[in-house]
Amino acid sequence: MGYKLNLENLNIALKELSKEYRIFAPKVLSGEGTFSDTDIVRYGEIETVQEIEFNKKSQFSYKEVLLPIRQTLFFFTEDQIKEAEVEEKAALIFLRSCDMNALKRIDDMYLRNGFEDIYYKKLREKAKFVLIGCEESFDSCFCVNMGTNKTDEHDAYLKVSGNYAFVDIKDSSLLEVFASLTKEEVEVTPDFVEENEVKVNIPENLELKVMNSKMWAEYSERCIACGRCNFVCPTCTCFNMQDIFYKDNKKAGERRRVWSSCQVDGYTVMAGGHSFRNDKGQRMRYKVLHKVYDYKKRWGYNMCVGCGRCDDICPEYISFSNCINKLEDAMEEVK
Structure with a gap:
């Protein structure tokens, strides 16, 4: 069971969540594309739902939130080493099914590959993930053949239609925020792509x-x-x-x-x-x-x-x- 609320109340929820989380989502960065008069869709911090780009694929994935492009691990002098401090706030990340599945792969490498990377773990263990549905496939996507077009490992799901938002909350700490803003309970089912224009075939006899x-x-x-x-x-x-x-x-x-x-x-x-x-x-x-x-x-x-x-x-x-x-x-x- 999920909730239906207007976008104004959704923004109130985001403002409340921002006290504890840095909120990241795909957004349009105007004038920051390849040329000065072009835009690009990348992950960045948001304050309102209107900033989220739902209709275009982000050129970069969410991973730079948990794996910064440049990350200081520790500071050193002649005789001392001090570990760098980690961002105090947790991250709340809006992403699609393919990226949610990608998180599983990164967890494999950084947490389950015979060791735990402490720098990744500190960011990862505080992060929560809000799934954005895909009503139709984007150009060049082939997630269906890779088996990553669906996921159930998210903490919440969000769909925006007109002036209303439909949310399904699986994490109890997030549920408290949204439940206080609306009493309208509705059935919310994530939108998953069922077919891509691009098809791939990995040979079963690949050696x-x-x-x-x-x-x-x-x-x-x-x-x-x-x-x-x-x-x-x-x-x-x-x-x-x-x-x-x-x-x-x-x-x-x-x-x-x-x-x-x-x-x-x-x-x-x-x-x-x-x-x-x-x-x-x-x-x-x-x-x-x-x-x-x-x-x-x-x-x-x-x-x-x-x-x-x-x-x-x-x-x-x-x-x-x-x-x-x-x-x-x-x-x-x-x-």
Whole structure:
């Protein structure tokens, strides 16, 4: 059972929640697109429901809230180390089903992969998630084939129709806020996409010998190693460490975790200058097989959630979904 309330009361609820949470949602950032006269949809803090962009896909995922692009881990001097403080307020994040499923993948890597990352855990354990439904598929999405078009792991669900909001609250702490603003109980069912225009087929007989296929050579020519596909992906979590030394004291500074990418030059450089996967086709091969093969071998489901953001962002128009669909012929080739 859920609630129906007008948008004015919903904004009152958001204001009340903002006392405890920083509220993030996809929003239009005017004039901040590729060109000065274009907009972009990215995650940012909101105060009212009118700021939430429900009708367009965000170019970036929610992940930068829990995994900041640049995160200071600790400060150091000659003889002392001090761990960086974590944001006191919790995060309340509005996201779609694909991103909710992506959260499960990030939890796998940071909390269930043989260790717990304390920096991620501190942000993650305080966060709550409000599902935004998808009445129809966006261009380039292939979430249905990836099995991520539905979820039941959210803390609340929100749908806005006209001047009214329909909410279904699963978390008791959130329920108190909304129940105090309306008495109108209604049946609320999340909107989930049932079909995408883009279809993908991951071969059931996919094996590592597909690494020997000639299909990867295409990406040696096309890919420019910019890493944008990784940065917009909700399940990519590669990072580098940077030690920053202060100008006024060369013996003091801070260590930062900074987003990186398996596609960019220098990511695999080791001590002595040796580097793996110098060829861009090898990097694409690594990424594709990690997303739709070896991750599933370990966890039982694919890493890719089919959001299609990588297809949208690539300056060379490389389609990850098309790449997946080439794997069947590639397996025939290497038999």
